[in-house]
Amino acid sequence: MATIAIHGGAGTILRSAMTRELEADYRDGLTAALNAGWEILERGGPSLDAVEAAVISLENFPLFNSGRGSVFTTEGKNEMDAAIMDGSRLRAGAVAFVQNVVNPIKLARLVMEQTEHVLLAGTGANQFAAQQGVEMADDAYFFTQHRYDQLLEARDRGVVQLDHTVDEADLITEADERPKGTVGAVACDNAGRLAAATSTGGMTNKKFGRIGDTPIIGSGTYADDVCAVSCTGHGEYFMLGATAYDVSARMKYQNLTLEQAAAGTIARLTEIGGEGGLIAVDGRGNVTLPFNSDGMYRASVTADGEFIIDIYA
Amino acid sequence: MATIAIHGGAGTILRSAMTRELEADYRDGLTAALNAGWEILERGGPSLDAVEAAVISLENFPLFNSGRGSVFTTEGKNEMDAAIMDGSRLRAGAVAFVQNVVNPIKLARLVMEQTEHVLLAGTGANQFAAQQGVEMADDAYFFTQHRYDQLLEARDRGVVQLDHTVDEADLITEADERPKGTVGAVACDNAGRLAAATSTGGMTNKKFGRIGDTPIIGSGTYADDVCAVSCTGHGEYFMLGATAYDVSARMKYQNLTLEQAAAGTIARLTEIGGEGGLIAVDGRGNVTLPFNSDGMYRASVTADGEFIIDIYA
Numbered sequence: 001m002a003t004i005a006i007h008g009g010a011g012t013i014l015r016s017a018m019t020r021e022l023e024a025d026y027r028d029g030l031t032a033a034l035n036a037g038w039e040i041l042e043r044g045g046p047s048l049d050a051v052e053a054a055v056i057s058l059e060n061f062p063l064f065n066s067g068r069g070s071v072f073t074t075e076g077k078n079e080m081d082a083a084i085m086d087g088s089r090l091r092a093g094a095v096a097f098v099q100n101v102v103n104p105i106k107l108a109r110l111v112m113e114q115t116e117h118v119l120l121a122g123t124g125a126n127q128f129a130a131q132q133g134v135e136m137a138d139d140a141y142f143f144t145q146h147r148y149d150q151l152l153e154a155r156d157r158g159v160v161q162l163d164h165t166v167d168e169a170d171l172i173t174e175a176d177e178r179p180k181g182t183v184g185a186v187a188c189d190n191a192g193r194l195a196a197a198t199s200t201g202g203m204t205n206k207k208f209g210r211i212g213d214t215p216i217i218g219s220g221t222y223a224d225d226v227c228a229v230s231c232t233g234h235g236e237y238f239m240l241g242a243t244a245y246d247v248s249a250r251m252k253y254q255n256l257t258l259e260q261a262a263a264g265t266i267a268r269l270t271e272i273g274g275e276g277g278l279i280a281v282d283g284r285g286n287v288t289l290p291f292n293s294d295g296m297y298r299a300s301v302t303a304d305g306e307f308i309i310d311i312y313a
Numbered sequence: 314m315a316t317i318a319i320h321g322g323a324g325t326i327l328r329s330a331m332t333r334e335l336e337a338d339y340r341d342g343l344t345a346a347l348n349a350g351w352e353i354l355e356r357g358g359p360s361l362d363a364v365e366a367a368v369i370s371l372e373n374f375p376l377f378n379s380g381r382g383s384v385f386t387t388e389g390k391n392e393m394d395a396a397i398m399d400g401s402r403l404r405a406g407a408v409a410f411v412q413n414v415v416n417p418i419k420l421a422r423l424v425m426e427q428t429e430h431v432l433l434a435g436t437g438a439n440q441f442a443a444q445q446g447v448e449m450a451d452d453a454y455f456f457t458q459h460r461y462d463q464l465l466e467a468r469d470r471g472v473v474q475l476d477h478t479v480d481e482a483d484l485i486t487e488a489d490e491r492p493k494g495t496v497g498a499v500a501c502d503n504a505g506r507l508a509a510a511t512s513t514g515g516m517t518n519k520k521f522g523r524i525g526d527t528p529i530i531g532s533g534t535y536a537d538d539v540c541a542v543s544c545t546g547h548g549e550y551f552m553l554g555a556t557a558y559d560v561s562a563r564m565k566y567q568n569l570t571l572e573q574a575a576a577g578t579i580a581r582l583t584e585i586g587g588e589g590g591l592i593a594v595d596g597r598g599n600v601t602l603p604f605n606s607d608g609m610y611r612a613s614v615t616a617d618g619e620f621i622i623d624i625y626a
Contacts, residue, residue: 209433
């Protein structure tokens with residue numbers, strides 16, 4: 001049975017720091033993305049197209065840290081990472097720190113479909129983008145004032161910062177400085193094929209060509225014939241725990257349900273000091289969206305086609 | 314009980330295409346590297362130091378595709394990847410396509426110990442190298458004629474090529490064109506602490522900033538409190554299978570021995586079309602070195618301190 005789930009990042013998302021207008025905007029962004037993916041599944045389309053469409057919608061929505069609205073590096077640039085995986089064929093494509101690419105997830109899909117590789121990075125990945133003729137935009141397209149203000153503040157304070165930092169300065173604690181901005185989608189189509197996609201602008205004030213978990217197959221993104229997983233949170237811990245693949249491994253090797261496996265994976269993430277969450281689906285249309293942070297922007301579709309949208313824990 | 318295993322790459326390594334002199338050189342290189350690591354373990358040193366020392370030795374030896382003697386990109390450059398993981402603390406550091414760094418594995422260790430990150434790539438990683446003051450060398454240091462000839466030939470034929478290509482032109486088949494060059498080490502020290510390290514020059518004639526499995530935690534390199542794993546072979550398949558972490562997952566979730574788990578992981582690799590091998594140790598000093606290719610340059614130490622060095626299947 002076809003289903004889809006999406007996320008718009010996890011972190012210190014507090015109701016007390018959210019205005020009614022801003023919350024409505026976030027809900028609109030999630031609804032539009034879920035709809036973009038669900039439309040494809042409803043008419044019998046492939047899960048791969050559905051997760052790509054949902055992530056494109058999230059990338060284009062400036063409030064989320066991916067595509068338009070990505071955070072800034074220490075040099076004031078937007079450098080973006082993305083990955084997509086087709087579980088039914090066990091194929092994947094990913095890009096790391098590409099610049100000026102309107103939809104990094106489309107470029108990740110081209111890596112999967114047009115090359116023998118899985119991951120392309122940096123200027124080389126941008127050369128590939130040019131060769132493929134993907135849509136590019138100038139820096140102004142990606143600029144958002146709230147992200148730029150976050151960079152200025154992070155530079156002042158000498159920290160690397162998460163994307164969903166609350167606005168009140170007095171609420172900004174050690175925990176808030178962790179990077180937790182990502183968008184993602186997982187889906188199962190009518191044929192039971194699974195797919196996952198994840199996209200991010202990375203960490204505010206990042207430097208030295210840091211790559212997080214998003215474009216790493218097995219860490220931030222994974223799909224096979226068992227489940228499809230997209231993660232969001234403090235990326236380094238998802239890399240150390242091989243978090244996305246761990247859900248599949250627990251299902252395959254321990255015969256756990258999707259929900260049990262994902263809960264075990266998040267428990268392990270907590271144990272090793274990581275913060276964030278994941279969304280996952282299996283081939284029977286089960287969905288789970290566990291996280292250990294204060295909130296995670298998330299949405300999914302029920303068996304009856306009803307949209308469920310949530311932000312807080 | 315302390316033990317160590319190393320590899321110098323897997324691929325189409327045929328006895329018929331090897332001279333006696335060349336085979337002796339490979340054996341010398343493996344012996345020196347095993348010795349560099351074993352010396353540290355024998356005097357009670359940490360596995361992390363042992364795997365680093367072994368990989369430094371392999372990086373410095375020009376016959377192996379890492380450090381000095383790395384293959385050339387399509388632009389005639391040496392771009393290197395490396396990763397190291399400390400299983401006892403579940404920490405890791407990695408670098409991707411760094412240039413002119415004499416020992417990429419040392420830089421990977423600095424990422425682990427001096428930053429909050431796991432993976433740094435490209436010019437950013439080179440900036441980090443400069444900041445840390447690691448040893449650099451000009452292009453001439455990394456140049457080897459046999460690698461350059463491989464590039465010229467690969468360019469002529471328009472293919473991306475493995476490192477251990479046999480010399481006879483008539484032996485070069487489709488299979489030979491796959492990338493399989495890497496070096497690596499895994500060790501268990503007297504305290505039962507596990508560590509893994511892997512380093513590579515990547516694929517001959519590679520372009521577009523391709524990153525393979527070597528610097529990907531969970532794909533080419535992994536260590537935790539269960540096992541330490543370093544892989545070599547056609548990197549993309551090791552990424553799709555989350556191969557290095559899969560050994561740990563099978564041990565933890567299926568209660569398999571190291572040997573059973575690694576055999577299962579290689580069987581899965583074969584099933585998905587991947588070629589290559591891995592070396593692995595567990596906390597009791599067990600060692601396994603399975604591969605599905607014609608050969609893998611490999612060495613390990615027995616319980617009696619005897620060195621075992623092998624090349625062919």
